[in-house]
Amino acid sequence: MLKSILSISVFLISFQLFSQISTESERDKDGNINFFTVNTDVIPYTVMFHFSSLQNLNTSGGDVVTVVAMPGRSRATTLKPRQQNISTNYQYKVSYIRGNLYGKTKTEPVYFLPVQEGTIVLAQNMTHLENRLQPKEMNDDYVGVSFRLKEPTEIVAPRKGIIAGIHMSEPDEKDNLDFRRDENYIEIYHQDGSITKIMVLKSGSQKVELGELVLPGQVIASSAGENYNSGSHVRMVNIKPKKEEDDKLKYEQFPVKFITEDGAMFIEEPLSVMAVHPDELVTAEMSKREVKKYKSGKL
Template identity: 50%
Template sequence: MKYLFTFLVLTFSFSAYSQIKVKSERDDKGIITLTYTNNSKMTYTVLLEFPVLLNLSTSSGPRVIAVAYPGKGKLTTLRPVLSTRRTNYSYKYTYVKGNIYGKTKGEPIYLVPVKEGAMVRASSMTHIENVLQPKEEKDEYAGLAFLFDEEVEIVAPRKGIIAAMSMENEGSSEKLDFNRSENFIEIYHEDGKITKIMVLKSGSQKVKLGQEVFPGDVLATSAGENYQHGKHVRMLVYVVVKDEEGSIKNEAIPVKFAVEGQSFFLENYGPFEVTFPEEVITQEMTKKELKSYRKE
């Protein structure tokens, strides 16, 4: 049986929410340093563009891509080409969540983000625009939904940092396909990817911003009673990519899940019982973390 879900992928560039603020300073040698302030727990990729760059050089021409970690730091430096000539510049910037330069030693395997032992079904999601009779159908990957019959605990599918969350929506409407105000928790991973878990019960979070979590740690409680497809949780993994024009954006990607003793990309699959293989739980642990886990 095929289950159809809709999902809207939103990309935030520049800043309706102003998480990243950039400023420039010039020293007595004419060297200009652009720095950032990031007051969130999320890491961002920043694209700096210089419409005006007179007698100044950057590390990569009129466009510079840099990473803004939580806190404060340097993005790039502009240096005079000829010290005897005047300089001038202007800049603008956009940013998206994640680290475009993030790397991992191998391809991580994800847990199904539902309490171990639960029976679930996996269903591929489609973009909400496809349901609204578009001129052209969007076929980009849009994540997965995991369906179940009873309210369950939702868990971290992979090691990371709780970087963002919104858990205040009570969800009073009925028979929904999609809700722009869905409760969600986002986990930032060391390879720059971000996992977004959606359709969570209001106020049920068991984690806080900045907290490190490991695969299987409880995040919150499921919701979905007011959706026409019933109780479920939605999961999306996305990365930062550069498009043909040189701009940056977030792009959803499929990932491999640990299911029934194997690891593979899920589409419409199940029902199956959720399991938490130890090798997946420990795959990204440090030696110290692994030692502590063994003792516990």
């Protein structure tokens, strides 16, 4: 039996800091101003246009327009003149966040434990690092799950998705660690607009490429963590875009259900569980064409 551990996190997301989104505008023959997003990433972004000034112009969504920018160039919104033959003017700014605010699935997704089938792990919810600093109040916000391993193992995709981020160049040099900000990680984007981030991976062990489609149970990298006080482990957190009441975008961390030999469950208390990979979950989010390819070994 694996011993219980305290896993910590200050989070959250060390996403790319350089800009992946730009906007363009064009005026057509009718005086309409068409806005476009240019997304150079491999996954969608949620983009918010904040119009601070609209002179003789209307939008379809008022002063704040929220759209999803797919990879490539796509139309975002249109400003239309209220009256013809009168001058127009506008001012705006743009904010954006990775993921699709409006993404949905038909059923609640269930995730694989991120290890090979038959592997036993100790699963435990993480806690904020600030809770170790004797705060006046505990921070109980959800920050993800830690999976402690008996030994280093191969790590798998917990759900179908697109590889959205890879950072695997950090060496394992320091010992006796509780947490480090520059952990190696792989991110997976899912069809409901959310992102899974798996951290504490062995440097250079990635088996996937940016933009690649991965299936549940597919090996993506190897675990690390031997230089941590808690021993070999990986950490996993799930996030999705959220629109605040003040028209700001933020990431929301949320718990997910994992499939185990005892069924689908949330991780609420430290629990020793064995990974299972039922075929019906491998194909759960596939299209009919993808299922046919998968069964024929072509996917």
